Amino acid sequence: MTNRKELALNRRDIAVNKLQSLGEKIIEDVNLRNVPSIQVPSRGTSNIVYDDKKRYYVLGDRYGQRSLGNVKQIKKIGQMVYMANFCKSLVQTGKTATLREMYYVSEGWDIDFGDQQESNIVGEDLEVTLGISREDLGLMPEEDGASVYGDITVKDDDVEINALKMGKSGYTISPTIDEVELVDHNVQRVIAVETMGMFHRMVQEKAYNKFDTLIVGLKGQAARATRRFLKRVNEELGLPVYICNDGDPWGFHIAMVIISGSAKLAHVNHELATPDAKFLGVTASDIINYDLPTDPLKDIDVLRLKELYKDPRYKDDFWKVEIKKMLKIGKKAEQQSFSKYGLEYVVDTYLPEKLDAM
Amino acid sequence: MEREASELFEEFKELTASEFFRRNKQMLGFSGKIRSLTMVFHELITNSLDAAEEAGIQPEISIDLKRVDKDHYILKHMDNGPGIPEDFITKVYCTMFAGSKFRNIQSRGQQGLGCSGCVLLSQMTTGKPTRVISGYKKGEKLQGVEMTFKMDVKTNKGLILDRKPAEVTSTGVAIELQFKDVSYSLSEQGAFEYIRRSMIANPHAKITFRDPTGHKYIFERATDVIPPLPKEVLPHPRGVTADDLIFMAKHTDKRRFRSLLTSSLSRMSTKRVNEIQETTKIDLNKRPKDMKWEEAERIVELFAQMDFMAPPTSGLIPIGKVQIEKGIREILNPEFVATTTRKPKTYRGGVSFVIEAGISYGGESGRVVGEQKRAEIMRFANRVPLSFDQGSCAITEALKSIDWKRYGIRDLENAPITVFVNIVSTNVPYLSTGKQSVAPEEEILHEVRQATMKIARSLQKYINAKRAAKDEEMRSKIFETYVPVIMREAALLAGTDVPEYDQILAKVTRRPKILDEIDIDLSELADDDIVGEKDDE
Numbered sequence: 001m002t003n004r005k006e007l008a009l010n011r012r013d014i015a016v017n018k019l020q021s022l023g024e025k026i027i028e029d030v031n032l033r034n035v036p037s038i039q040v041p042s043r044g045t046s047n048i049v050y051d052d053k054k055r056y057y058v059l060g061d062r063y064g065q066r067s068l069g070n071v072k073q074i075k076k077i078g079q080m081v082y083m084a085n086f087c088k089s090l091v092q093t094g095k096t097a098t099l100r101e102m103y104y105v106s107e108g109w110d111i112d113f114g115d116q117q118e119s120n121i122v123g124e125d126l127e128v129t130l131g132i133s134r135e136d137l138g139l140m141p142e143e144d145g146a147s148v149y150g151d152i153t154v155k156d157d158d159v160e161i162n163a164l165k166m167g168k169s170g171y172t173i174s175p176t177i178d179e180v181e182l183v184d185h186n187v188q189r190v191i192a193v194e195t196m197g198m199f200h201r202m203v204q205e206k207a208y209n210k211f212d213t214l215i216v217g218l219k220g221q222a223a224r225a226t227r228r229f230l231k232r233v234n235e236e237l238g239l240p241v242y243i244c245n246d247g248d249p250w251g252f253h254i255a256m257v258i259i260s261g262s263a264k265l266a267h268v269n270h271e272l273a274t275p276d277a278k279f280l281g282v283t284a285s286d287i288i289n290y291d292l293p294t295d296p297l298k299d300i301d302v303l304r305l306k307e308l309y310k311d312p313r314y315k316d317d318f319w320k321v322e323i324k325k326m327l328k329i330g331k332k333a334e335q336q337s338f339s340k341y342g343l344e345y346v347v348d349t350y351l352p353e354k355l356d357a358m
Numbered sequence: 359m360e361r362e363a364s365e366l367f368e369e370f371k372e373l374t375a376s377e378f379f380r381r382n383k384q385m386l387g388f389s390g391k392i393r394s395l396t397m398v399f400h401e402l403i404t405n406s407l408d409a410a411e412e413a414g415i416q417p418e419i420s421i422d423l424k425r426v427d428k429d430h431y432i433l434k435h436m437d438n439g440p441g442i443p444e445d446f447i448t449k450v451y452c453t454m455f456a457g458s459k460f461r462n463i464q465s466r467g468q469q470g471l472g473c474s475g476c477v478l479l480s481q482m483t484t485g486k487p488t489r490v491i492s493g494y495k496k497g498e499k500l501q502g503v504e505m506t507f508k509m510d511v512k513t514n515k516g517l518i519l520d521r522k523p524a525e526v527t528s529t530g531v532a533i534e535l536q537f538k539d540v541s542y543s544l545s546e547q548g549a550f551e552y553i554r555r556s557m558i559a560n561p562h563a564k565i566t567f568r569d570p571t572g573h574k575y576i577f578e579r580a581t582d583v584i585p586p587l588p589k590e591v592l593p594h595p596r597g598v599t600a601d602d603l604i605f606m607a608k609h610t611d612k613r614r615f616r617s618l619l620t621s622s623l624s625r626m627s628t629k630r631v632n633e634i635q636e637t638t639k640i641d642l643n644k645r646p647k648d649m650k651w652e653e654a655e656r657i658v659e660l661f662a663q664m665d666f667m668a669p670p671t672s673g674l675i676p677i678g679k680v681q682i683e684k685g686i687r688e689i690l691n692p693e694f695v696a697t698t699t700r701k702p703k704t705y706r707g708g709v710s711f712v713i714e715a716g717i718s719y720g721g722e723s724g725r726v727v728g729e730q731k732r733a734e735i736m737r738f739a740n741r742v743p744l745s746f747d748q749g750s751c752a753i754t755e756a757l758k759s760i761d762w763k764r765y766g767i768r769d770l771e772n773a774p775i776t777v778f779v780n781i782v783s784t785n786v787p788y789l790s791t792g793k794q795s796v797a798p799e800e801e802i803l804h805e806v807r808q809a810t811m812k813i814a815r816s817l818q819k820y821i822n823a824k825r826a827a828k829d830e831e832m833r834s835k836i837f838e839t840y841v842p843v844i845m846r847e848a849a850l851l852a853g854t855d856v857p858e859y860d861q862i863l864a865k866v867t868r869r870p871k872i873l874d875e876i877d878i879d880l881s882e883l884a885d886d887d888i889v890g891e892k893d894d895e
Contacts, residue, residue: 023851069866081847110843
C-alpha cells in the first residue's frame with residue numbers, strides 16, 4: 001500500500017497541475033490570437049445520467065462554452081481564474097478554506113461575487129471543469145463528517161489516532177479526510193447508522209466487539225467527508241459497508257446517496273459513491289417480520305416513495321419489492337423501535353440475523 | 359293686455375357685426391383670461407406674417423408686453439410689413455368683416471375679424487383707445503402717420519380721436535393696445551407657447567418678445583426663404599353647395615349659366631357641362647340669374663356622382679420638410695428630428711389639403727410635467743398654431759390611434775418627443791368658429807396617420823441605433839475592465855508573463871466580428887482535434 005502522505009502529495013500535485021493548465025490554456029489562446037474560451041461540462045439535469053456499469057450518476061458529455069468574447073461569460077471566466085489562483089495558493093501551502101471564507105476573501109478581488117451562492121456555483125464550475133473535487137482544491141465544507149467508533153488507526157498529519165480510544169463519541173471524520181492516512185485496523189466490516197442515538201446504543205452494547213465492526217454515526221444525510229471515508233475503507237481496506245437507517249423513504253435515500261451518489265454531485269461521484277455498500281434495514285419486510293411499532297405513512301412519504309420507485313438507482317428487485325411493500329402496508333418505523341423488545345434486542349438479535357442473511 | 363305687432367316691432371333693431379361680437383366675444387375666441395391673450399397674439403402675429411409675405415418682405419416682429427396690474431396689460435406689437443395707408447387704418451382695425459381674404463385661397467386668417475376683434479376686446483375691457491403708427495410707401499415716398507381711435511360698435515366704423523404725421527424709418531405697423539381680464543401664462547395654451555410654436559411653423563420669421571418680467575426672447579429666423587404666395591384656385595365642383603352656385607349666378611358677368619360653370623369651377627370642361635345638361639335636362643344656356651334653387655340643388659347632387667379630376671393643388675403651399683426641420687432645430691434643439699410633407703389629397707371629394715408632420719426627440723422636445731418629460735403635440739393649420747380644443751381635433755385623434763409601441767414608444771403620453779402636424783388647405787374644416795380644432799374627416803385622419811407613422815419609423819431607427827451604441831459602449835467597458843484582470847490572473851495561474859493581449863481586446867470589444875472569427879476557427883479545426891479535446895474532459 002502506498003504511503004498515504006505521498007498519495008496526498010500526489011493529489012496536491014495533480015490539483016496544482018490542473019489549476020495551472022487552466023491558466024495555460026488561456027495564455028496559449030491569447031498567444032495564438034484566438035479568443036480564449038473555457039469548456040465547462042454542463043450540470044443541467046439533462047446532462048446527468050445514471051451509469052449502469054459504474055452504478056452511480058455521472059455527467060454526460062455535454063458542455064457549455066465560456067468565451068472571453070461574450071459579455072455575459074467574461075465575468076465568470078474572471079471569477080474562475082481568480083478562484084483558481086486562490087485554490088492554487090491553498091494547495092501549495094497545504095491550507096484549506098471553507099466556501100464562506102473564500103467568499104469573504106473574494107471581496108478584495110477585482111472581480112467579485114454578488115453573493116455566496118454565486119461563488120459556490122463558480123466553485124462547482126471549477127470542480128467540473130478540472131474534474132477534481134473541491135476538497136482537492138483546498139475548499140472544505142463547513143460541517144464535520146460522521147463519528148467513527150472501533151478499532152481503526154488513522155494518521156492525521158503526524159498524529160496517530162485510534163478510534164477506540166477517543167471516548168464514547170469516537171473519532172470525528174475531518175473534512176480533510178483525503179489527507180488522512182488509514183494506518184491499521186482490526187475489524188471485519190463497517191456498520192453505518194443514521195442517528196447518533198443508534199450509534200451510542202451500539203457502542204454501549206459493544207457491537208464493535210460482537211461484530212468486529214466500525215460503527216459510523218451518519219447524523220442524517222452523509223457529509224461529503226463521510227462518504228469519502230466510507231468509500232476509502234471499502235476500497236482501500238476491502239471492508240464491506242452496511243447501512244442501517246430508519247425504515248422510511250428518507251432513510252432509504254440516505255443509504256442510496258452513500259451507495260450511488262447524488263445527482264447534484266454527479267461530477268465527483270467517482271470520488272464519493274460506494275456502489276458495494278449494502279442496505280441492512282430497516283426494510284418494510286423488517287417492519288412485518290419483527291412486528292415493529294409503526295407510524296402511518298404521510299402523504300409526503302407516499303409521494304417520495306413513488307419518486308424513488310422511478311429512480312434508476314432503485315432499479316434492483318430488492319428495492320422494488322421493499323418500496324412496494326411499504327406502500328402496501330402504509331407504515332414506517334424508526335431504527336429505535338426495536339427497543340420495544342428491550343434495549344439490547346437490536347444488537348443481540350436484529351443485527352446478527354440481518355448480517356447472516358447478507 | 360294685448361300689444362300690437364307694430365308696437366312690438368318698435369324695439370326691433372338691426373345689430374352691426376361689431377355690436378354682435380361685442381355681445382358674443384367668445385365667438386372670436388375671447389373666452390377665458392389666458393385664451394383671450396393668446397388669441398390677441400394670434401391675430402396680430404398672423405396679420406403681420408401675412409402682410410409681410412404678400413409684400414415679399416422677410417417678416418420681423420417685435421412684441422412688448424407690459425403688466426400694469428393684475429390681469430391688466432399694455433401690448434405693443436410692431437412689424438416690418440408694407441404698412442397700412444392712412445385711409446385704411448380704421449377700416450382694418452375698426453370694421454368687422456373687412457379685409458382682403460374673402461377668396462378661395464390658403465391663408466392664415468380668413469374671416470376679417472382678427473384685428474378689429476383685438477381692438478374691440480381692448481375697448482370693452484379698458485375703455486381705452488388704440489394707437490397705431492403706420493409707415494407705408496406712397497409712390498416712392500415713405501409716409502408715416504400716427505392715429506388714435508376707438509371703434510364705434512353701433513356703426514361698425516372707426517372713431518378717430520387724434521391723427522398726426524409720424525417720423526418713420528421704414529414701412530410697417532406698430533399698434534398699442536391695453537387689455538384687462540387677460541392673463542399671460544407660460545402654459546401650453548399661453549401666449550409664450552403660441553409664439554414658440556409659430557416660430558417652428560414659420561422659420562423664415564424673426565420675433566423679438568419682451569415678456570412682462572422684462573426678459574427679452576429673440577427667436578432668430580432659421581431660414582431666409584420666404585414662402586411663395588399661394589395662388590387663388592377655383593373651387594372644385596365637389597366643394598360647392600347650391601347656395602354657392604346661386605351666389606355665383608347673382609354676381610357673375612357671364613351671359614350663360616354654362617359659361618359661368620366652366621369659368622368659376624375647376625375641372626369643369628364643356629364635355630362635363632354637356633353631361634350635366636343631358637342628365638338633369640336643365641337648360642344650361644339660360645341666363646345665370648334665371649337659375650332656380652331647385653335646379654342648383656340638382657346640379658350639386660349630380661356633382662357628387664360624377665368623376666372629377668382631383669382639384670388643382672397649385673394653391674397649396676406647404677412649409678416643406680426641410681423648412682420644418684429647420685424650424686424644429688432652431689426652437690427645440692433636438693437630438694433627432696424627422697419631417698415629411700405628404701402629397702396633396704382631397705377630403706369630401708373636392709377640397710384639397712396637404713399634411714406635413716415632424717417628430718423630434720431629445721433636447722427641448724416634449725413638455726416638462728413635474729420631473730417627467732411628456733409628449734407634446736403641436737397642431738397647426740396653414741402654419742397657425744392650434745392652441746385649444748386639442749381633445750376634439752382630428753390631428754390628436756389620428757395620433758392617438760397610432761400603435762406607438764410598434765415604433766419603440768411605450769406610450770405617447772410619456773415619451774420625450776414633440777410631434778408636429780400641419781394641415782395645409784384653402785379650406786381647413788374647422789369644428790367651430792374659434793378655429794382651434796380640425797374636423798375628423800376620414801381622409802385627413804388617414805393622411806395624418808400615414809405621415810406620422812413614416813417619421814415615427816425613422817425615430818425608431820434612431821432610438822434603436824442609439825440604444826445599440828449605448829449597449830456597445832457598456833460592452834466595451836466590461837471587456838476593457840475584465841480582460842486585463844483575467845490576463846494578469848491567468849498568467850499568474852500559468853506561472854508565465856502576462857502576454858500581449860491588445861489584439862484580443864480589440865477583437866472582443868467588437869462583437870459581430872468575433873462571432874464570425876470563432877465560427878471560422880471552429881471550422882478550421884481538424885475533426886481529430888475536436889475529438890481529442892472532448893476526450894480530455
